Amino acid sequence: MKSAVIVFPGSNCDRDAAVAIEGITGQTPAMIWHKETELPDGLDLIVAPGGFSYGDYLRCGAIAARSAIVPALKREADRGVAVIGVCNGFQVLCETGLLPGALLRNAGLNFVCRPEPLEIANANSRFTAAYQGRREVVFPIAHHDGNYVADEDTLDRLEGDGRVIFRYRDNPNGSARDIAGISNEMGNVLGLMPHPERAVDLLHGGDDGVGLFQSVLEAA
Amino acid sequence: MTDAAAPPRNSAAMTLEDAREHGLSEEEWGVVLDRLGRPPNLVELGVFSVMWSEHCSYKSSRRHLRKLPTTGPRVIQGPGENAGVVDIGPGPNGEPQACIFKMESHNHPSFIEPYQGAATGVGGILRDVFTMGARPVALINALRFGAPEHPKTRSLVAGVVAGIGGYGNCVGVPTVGGETNFHAGYNGNILVNAMAVGIADQDKIFYARGAEPGQSIVYVGAKTGRDGIHGATMASAEFSEGEDEKRPTVQVGDPFKEKLLIEACLELMATDAIAAIQDMGAAGLTSSSVEMADKGGIGVELDLDDVPQREENMTAYEMMLSESQERMLMILKPGREAEAKAIFEKWDLDAAVIGQTTDTGRLVLRHQGETVCDIPVAPLADDAPNYDRPWTVPPKPAAVRTEDIPEPEDYRQALLKLMASPDIASKRWIWEQYDRHVMGDTVDSSQSGTDAAIVRIHGTNKALAITSDCTPRYVAADPFEGGKQAVAEAYRNLSAIGATPIAATDNLNFGNPERPEIMGQFVRAIEGMAEACAALDLPIVSGNVSLYNETDGKAIPPTPVIGAVGLIEDVGKIARIGGAQEGDLLILVGETRGHLGQSLYLREILGREDGPPPPVDLERERMARSYALGMHALPSPIAVHDISDGGIAVSLAEMCLAAGVGAELFVNVSEAQSGLVAQAPDTGSLCAWLFGEDQARYLIAAKPEPDTLGLLSAATNRGWEQGYQIIGRFSGDALKIADKVDIPLADIRAAYEGWLPAYMAGKSA
Numbered sequence: 005m006k007s008a009v010i011v012f013p014g015s016n017c018d019r020d021a022a023v024a025i026e027g028i029t030g031q032t033p034a035m036i037w038h039k040e041t042e043l044p045d046g047l048d049l050i051v052a053p054g055g056f057s058y059g060d061y062l063r064c065g066a067i068a069a070r071s072a073i074v075p076a077l078k079r080e081a082d083r084g085v086a087v088i089g090v091c092n093g094f095q096v097l098c099e100t101g102l103l104p105g106a107l108l109r110n111a112g113l114n115f116v117c118r119p120e121p122l123e124i125a126n127a128n129s130r131f132t133a134a135y136q137g138r139r140e141v142v143f144p145i146a147h148h149d150g151n152y153v154a155d156e157d158t159l160d161r162l163e164g165d166g167r168v169i170f171r172y173r174d175n176p177n178g179s180a181r182d183i184a185g186i187s188n189e190m191g192n193v194l195g196l197m198p199h200p201e202r203a204v205d206l207l208h209g210g211d212d213g214v215g216l217f218q219s220v221l222e223a224a
Numbered sequence: 225m226t227d228a229a230a231p232p233r234n235s236a237a238m239t240l241e242d243a244r245e246h247g248l249s250e251e252e253w254g255v256v257l258d259r260l261g262r263p264p265n266l267v268e269l270g271v272f273s274v275m276w277s278e279h280c281s282y283k284s285s286r287r288h289l290r291k292l293p294t295t296g297p298r299v300i301q302g303p304g305e306n307a308g309v310v311d312i313g314p315g316p317n318g319e320p321q322a323c324i325f326k327m328e329s330h331n332h333p334s335f336i337e338p339y340q341g342a343a344t345g346v347g348g349i350l351r352d353v354f355t356m357g358a359r360p361v362a363l364i365n366a367l368r369f370g371a372p373e374h375p376k377t378r379s380l381v382a383g384v385v386a387g388i389g390g391y392g393n394c395v396g397v398p399t400v401g402g403e404t405n406f407h408a409g410y411n412g413n414i415l416v417n418a419m420a421v422g423i424a425d426q427d428k429i430f431y432a433r434g435a436e437p438g439q440s441i442v443y444v445g446a447k448t449g450r451d452g453i454h455g456a457t458m459a460s461a462e463f464s465e466g467e468d469e470k471r472p473t474v475q476v477g478d479p480f481k482e483k484l485l486i487e488a489c490l491e492l493m494a495t496d497a498i499a500a501i502q503d504m505g506a507a508g509l510t511s512s513s514v515e516m517a518d519k520g521g522i523g524v525e526l527d528l529d530d531v532p533q534r535e536e537n538m539t540a541y542e543m544m545l546s547e548s549q550e551r552m553l554m555i556l557k558p559g560r561e562a563e564a565k566a567i568f569e570k571w572d573l574d575a576a577v578i579g580q581t582t583d584t585g586r587l588v589l590r591h592q593g594e595t596v597c598d599i600p601v602a603p604l605a606d607d608a609p610n611y612d613r614p615w616t617v618p619p620k621p622a623a624v625r626t627e628d629i630p631e632p633e634d635y636r637q638a639l640l641k642l643m644a645s646p647d648i649a650s651k652r653w654i655w656e657q658y659d660r661h662v663m664g665d666t667v668d669s670s671q672s673g674t675d676a677a678i679v680r681i682h683g684t685n686k687a688l689a690i691t692s693d694c695t696p697r698y699v700a701a702d703p704f705e706g707g708k709q710a711v712a713e714a715y716r717n718l719s720a721i722g723a724t725p726i727a728a729t730d731n732l733n734f735g736n737p738e739r740p741e742i743m744g745q746f747v748r749a750i751e752g753m754a755e756a757c758a759a760l761d762l763p764i765v766s767g768n769v770s771l772y773n774e775t776d777g778k779a780i781p782p783t784p785v786i787g788a789v790g791l792i793e794d795v796g797k798i799a800r801i802g803g804a805q806e807g808d809l810l811i812l813v814g815e816t817r818g819h820l821g822q823s824l825y826l827r828e829i830l831g832r833e834d835g836p837p838p839p840v841d842l843e844r845e846r847m848a849r850s851y852a853l854g855m856h857a858l859p860s861p862i863a864v865h866d867i868s869d870g871g872i873a874v875s876l877a878e879m880c881l882a883a884g885v886g887a888e889l890f891v892n893v894s895e896a897q898s899g900l901v902a903q904a905p906d907t908g909s910l911c912a913w914l915f916g917e918d919q920a921r922y923l924i925a926a927k928p929e930p931d932t933l934g935l936l937s938a939a940t941n942r943g944w945e946q947g948y949q950i951i952g953r954f955s956g957d958a959l960k961i962a963d964k965v966d967i968p969l970a971d972i973r974a975a976y977e978g979w980l981p982a983y984m985a986g987k988s989a
Contacts, residue, residue: 013572014480016396020664037570054662056394059480115389115657118671146393146659202661207795208680209661 005224007033007049010077012068017054017090017201024201025051028217038071048224049086050077052093054146054199064107064149065095074100086130086220087193091147094185094195103188103195104162105154110147111178117146119209120198121173122184126166129187131194134218141212143198145176150197152179152186162186170196235265235596242266246273252609259603267540267589267597272604274507274545275514278771281608284737285769288747291754296763298726305431306352306503308765310727312423312791316683320426323688324358327366327419327731327787329770333474334416338383342416343391343477344549349420350395351503354486355552357430357493358422361663362679363392365402365418366692366731366785370411372646372983377406380414381654382984387477388418389657394479395486399658400669401677403692406646409700412775417731417768419787421690423681428493433519435500435555437583441513441524442561444568444575445485445551448509449534451475452547481550481573488571489552497560504551510544512553513579514587518605520555526579528591540591555581615743621701624821624835631911635964638829640975642870642915643877645828649979667795668721673882674801675717675866676790687798689723689790695869696781698837701822703745707752707784708840712919714788715760716866719849720922721798722856723790725760730767730786735779737771745782746771753784759842762788799856802882803863804925809932810887810952811855812872814848814921818912824870825915837917844920851947852922858932863925872951873914873961875923877972880959883925886969888960889952910964925954 007025011018018035025033033051034044043050057068068074081087081102089097097103110116119142124132127139135141154162159180162168170185177197185196200213243253246269256264256272264272274280282289294302300322301309307326315321330345346363353360365388370377392399397420452475492498500520502512509531517524528540534548556564561577568575582588587604589597632638642648655670667678667687676691693713699706711728718725730753735742757764773780792798804810820826821835855862863883867875880887926932936948958968 014394014483016394016483016662020662023664039570055396056480056483059394059478059483061480114386115393115659117393117659117661118656144661146661148393199661202664207667208664209666 005029005031005048005221006046008036008043008047009033009051009053010036010038010073012038012057012071014057014059015053015055021051021053021201024204025217027204028214029221036073038073041072041076043076043080047080047085049220050080052089052096054091054093057092057096065092065099068096069099081193084190084192089195090199090201091197094197097195102193103186104158105152107149108151108153109149110151115148116176120145120176122198123171123173125168125171129169130191130223131169131216131219134222135215142210143200143213144202145198147197150177152183154180169194237263238266238269242269247277248273252276255607259607260599267544268599270541270545271510271597274510275604276608279506280511282769283609284611284613284771286610287612288750291750292764293754293758294763294765299763299765302765303767306355308727308729309429310765322424322426322429323421323789324353324356324424325419325421325729325789326352326766327417327729328768329417329731329733331415331770331773334384335414337474338380339387340474340476342384342387344475345416345418346388346391347477347482347549348505349418350482351505353420353422354489355501355503357428358424359490360397360420360422362421362690363397363399364690364692364787367404368410368415368783369406371408372406374411378984384416385654385657391477391479393659395483396662398660398662398666400660400666400679401690404651404654405696407781409781412778413773413780415733415783417785419692419729421688421789430493430498430501432500432502432515435516435520435522435581437522437581439499439555439558439581440561440577441579442554442556442564442575443531443578444573446478446481446548447532447534447574448543448546449548450542450546453542453545475547475549477549484571484573485550485552488567488573492564492567495563497556497563499555499557501554504553508547514601514604516555517587517601523582523584523586523601524579525582525588528589530576530578532574532576540589540596613737613743614740615747616740618703618744618748621834621836626818626820626909626912629820632829636967639873639965642824642828642874643972644975644979645824647824648870648874650977651980652977653980653984672800672802673878675720678798680795685795687792687795689718689721689792691717692785692787693717694783694785696783697822699749699784700781701837703748703782704752705837705839707749708756709837709919710784710786711753711756711760711762712840712845713868714786715762715845718788718790719852720864720866723792725762725788725790727765728762728786728788730764730784733770733773733780733783735774742779749782749784756842760845799862799864801863801865801879803861804879804883804885804954806885806955808925808954809928809950810954811924811926812949812951813851813924816913816916817918818909818916819918820912820916823915823917838919840919848920848922854935855924855926858926860927860929865923867921867923871915871917877959879923880969881973881976885954886956886958887952887954890962
C-alpha cells in the first residue's frame with residue numbers, strides 16, 4: 005500500500021502515524037512537507053496527522069488549511085484516494101472544506117487525554133470493514149478542541165447517510181450527537197478526533213487501531 | 225588581575241548604590257572594580273550581576289554540591305553542561321546511544337503567573353536537553369502547592385497544570401509522570417520542578433565548549449523583547465508582599481516556536497556544522513555567550529544591532545538581560561552559514577549572524593556605532609563568588625513511641641481518609657490534561673500508577689524508567705535522613721518495575737541560604753543524598769538549585785527532589801503495579817518495624833507532624849532490591865509496588881485499585897502448599913504495622929506456583945530477618961484486614977478518585 009503523511013509546522017503525530025502504517029502495511033509512507041505542491045502518484049492513503057499545526061493559533065487547523073500542499077490533497081481526495089485526518093488533521097480537513105462542521109473547545113474547557121471507548125457507528129465503511137462487525141473499539145484521545153459542531157441539517161444528513169463512523173460511548177468533549185469521526189459524501193475521507201495510530205501495540209495500551217488501517221489496506 | 229582597557233565611551237560609571245540595586249554585595253562590587261580597574265557602566269554591571277546571581281553562579285551551593293557523586297561507568301557528562309549525559313548502550317541500528325536529562329525549577333515565576341511560569345519552565349528544560357543534541361522523549365513534573373484550604377491554591381493548581389499541558393502537549397513531548405504534594409509550608413511559594421529526558425546518538429552530542437576564534441555566532445528563534453529582564457536576579461531573592469509588581473519579569477512561552485526550534489536544531493545537528501551551542505535561558509544572551517566564550521577559552525564580539533528585536537528602541541542593557549523564550553545561540557564552523565540558513569528558512573525561523581568569536585578573551589558588545597561593553601570573560605566565571613555560608617546542625621526531633629500512638633477508632637474510616645488525603649488521592653484530574661502518548665513510545669505513565677513511567681527507546685525493545693521523588697516532611701524533620709530517603713525512594717521506584725537505576729538529576733529547593741538554619745538544612749540534605757547516591761550507585765549528572773524560596777521570612781519545607789532514570793533491557797519483562805490476579809499470593813519484602821514518626825497516619829488521622837522520619841538503611845535497600853529482583857526472575861509475571869506514603873495499607877490498596885482485584889490479609893493461604901501461611905504482624909500494633917512507613921520494602925503479587933513457593937521456602941532462612949513474608953492473598957472485590965477492615969474496592973476507589981475533582985470544582989477544601 006502506498007501512503008503519504010503530510011507534515012505541517014507543529015504536526016507532532018506525523019512520526020506516530022508513519023510508524024503505525026509501516027508496522028501494519030510493511031511499507032514506509034512518504035513524508036510530505038507542507039510547502040510541497042504535489043503528492044506522489046498512485047497513493048492509496050494520505051494522512052493529515054495530529055499535533056498543533058501553527059500552534060493552533062488563529063483557529064485550530066485554519067492556517068494549515070491554506071498550505072501549498074492542500075490543493076493537491078483536495079485533488080487526490082476528489083479522485084477517491086483514502087484520506088484520514090486524525091485530531092489536528094480532522095480540524096485541518098474541516099477547515100479545507102473536505103469535511104463539514106467544525107471543532108470547538110471541549111465543553112469541559114480542559115485538555116483531555118485518556119483511552120476512550122468508541123462505538124463503530126458504520127461497520128461497512130472503507131475505514132471499518134476489517135473490524136468485521138465488531139461494535140466497540142478503544143482509541144486514546146488527546147485534545148483541547150474536539151467538540152464537533154455542525155448545523156442540524158448537516159448532522160441529520162451525516163447520520164442518515166451513514167457518515168458518522170465513530171461515536172463516543174461517554175462523550176468527553178460535548179460533541180454534537182456524540183460524534184467522534186465522520187466521512188465525506190464519497191466515503192473516502194475520514195476525520196476523527198481519537199488517535200487510532202496510538203492504538204497499534206498491546207504493550208502501549210491496546211491495538212484496536214490496527215483494524216482501521218487494515219480496512220484501508222484491504223480496500224486498496 | 226586588573227583590566228586596564230579604557231571604559232566604553234558615553235556611559236556613566238556605576239556606583240556601589242547601583243550595584244546593590246543589582247543584587248551585588250559590597251564585597252562583590254569590590255571584586256568587579258578590582259578586575260576592571262575602573263567602575264563598570266550600566267551594561268557591564270548588568271552582565272556581572274546576572275552572571276554572579278545565585279541562579280547562575282551557585283555561589284552559596286557550589287562547595288557543597290561537590291560532595292555529590294557525579295561519576296560512574298555510564299556517565300559521559302556530569303554536572304556543568306546544560307544537562308547530564310549517560311550511556312544507555314546500543315540503539316535500533318546498534319549505534320551507541322545516550323540518555324540526556326535534567327530537572328529545573330520555575331518556582332517564583334509560577335507563583336506570580338502560574339500558566340506562563342509553568343509553561344516556560346517546561347520550555348526551558350526542554351531546551352537544556354535538545355541543546356545537547358537529544359530528541360526530548362519524556363517530561364516529568366514535581367509540584368508542591370500550599371494547603372488546599374489556602375485561597376490561592378486552587379487557582380495555582382489550575383494554572384500550573386494548564387501551563388504544563390499547554391506547553392508539553394503542543395510541543396509534542398509526552399508528560400509521563402510526576403508527583404504532587406500539598407502543604408501549608410508552600411502557601412506563599414509553590415514549587416514547579418520540570419524534568420526533561422532525551423535520547424541522542426553518542427557521536428552527536430553538543431556542548432557549550434568547542435568554539436574557536438574566527439567563527440560566526442548565530443542567533444536563531446524568537447525575537448528579543450523586554451520580557452523576563454532580571455529573571456535570574458528575581459530567582460535569587462526572597463518574595464515579599466506586592467509580588468504582583470514582579471509580573472512583568474515573567475516570560476511568555478511559545479511552544480509552537482519551540483517545536484520548530486527542536487526540529488530545526490536536530491536537523492542542523494545531523495550535519496557537522498555546529499561548533500558550540502547554548503540555549504538562551506536564565507540571563508539570556510549574556511549567559512549563553514559568556515558560557516561559550518568561557519568554556520571555549522575565547523572572546524566574543526556581538527553587534528547588538530543585528531539581534532532580531534520584537535520591540536522598538538531596545539537598549540543594549542535590555543537586550544543582554546532579556547529572558548525572551550525560545551531562543552538559541554550557536555557558533556558555526558567556518559563556511560557553514562548557508563547550510564544553517566537553509567534549514568532555518570525551511571522551518572520559518574528568524575536567524576541572524578550577530579557576531580564573531582575572537583582570541584581576545586573579552587566580551588565586547590557594540591550598539592548603534594558604540595562599544596557599550598568591553599570586559600574580560602574569565603572573571604565572570606572564574607571569579608564568581610563562592611561562599612562558605614555559616615550553617616547550624618538541624619536539631620534532631622524527639623522520637624515518638626509506638627505505644628503512645630492511638631489506634632484509629634475505625635480502621636475502615638482511617639484507610640478511606642488516607643486514600644482521599646491530598647498527598648495520596650489520585651491525581652487523575654492533573655494528568656488527564658497531559659498528552660501522555662504522543663511519540664508513540666509510552667508504555668506506562670501516571671495513568672498506570674506504576675512506580676515509574678516507562679518510555680520505550682524508539683525502535684528498540686529497551687526502555688527508560690523515570691521517576692521523581694522527595695518526601696519534604698521527612699527532610700524537614702531530619703534533612704540528612706530525608707535526603708537519603710529521596711534517593712532511596714527513587715531507587716526503589718525504578719527497581720520495583722525491574723529497571724536498573726543508572727543516574728539521577730536533582731532539584732534542590734530551599735529557603736534563604738543566608739540564614740544558618742536554612743543553610744544547615746541544605747548542607748545536611750546534600751550530605752544525606754550523597755551518601756545514598758554513593759551506596760546505591762546512582763550518580764548525580766545534572767541539577768538545579770533554587771534558593772530564597774521564602775515569603776515574608778517564612779521558608780518552604782526543604783525539598784530536594786530527585787529525578788532518576790533507569791534502564792530496562794527487555795520492555796516485555798517489566799513488573800507493573802496492576803498485574804495482580806485472583807488467587808495471587810501477597811508477599812511483603814523487607815522488614816516492618818512500624819515506624820510512625822512523620823507518617824501520613826500521624827498527620828492525616830491524628831493531626832500531628834512530629835517525630836523523626838523513618839531511618840534509611842542503604843544496605844537493606846540494596847538487599848530488598850535483590851529480593852524483589854529474585855521474584856522478577858520467576859517464570860510467571862508478577863506485580864510489584866514499593867511501600868511509601870501510608871505504609872502497607874495504602875500501597876496494598878493502590879495495587880488492588882490498579883488490578884481491579886481485592887485482597888485479604890493474614891488468611892491461611894493454602895494448607896496444601898508446603899505449609900506456607902500468611903503471617904500476622906510482628907510489631908505488636910496492627911496500626912503501626914499497617915500504616916508505618918519503614919523504608920526498603922516492596923509488596924509483590926505472585927502466582928502460587930511451585931517456582932514461587934520454592935523460592936519463598938528457600939529464602940526464609942536467608943539474610944536479614946525474613947527476605948519474603950507471605951501476608952495474604954489477592955481475591956474478591958474487597959480489601960479485608962483481619963476483623964478490622966472489610967471495604968469494597970468501589971468505596972476505596974470513590975475515596976481515592978473523588979478528592980481532587982471535587983476540590984477543583986470547589987466542593988471541598
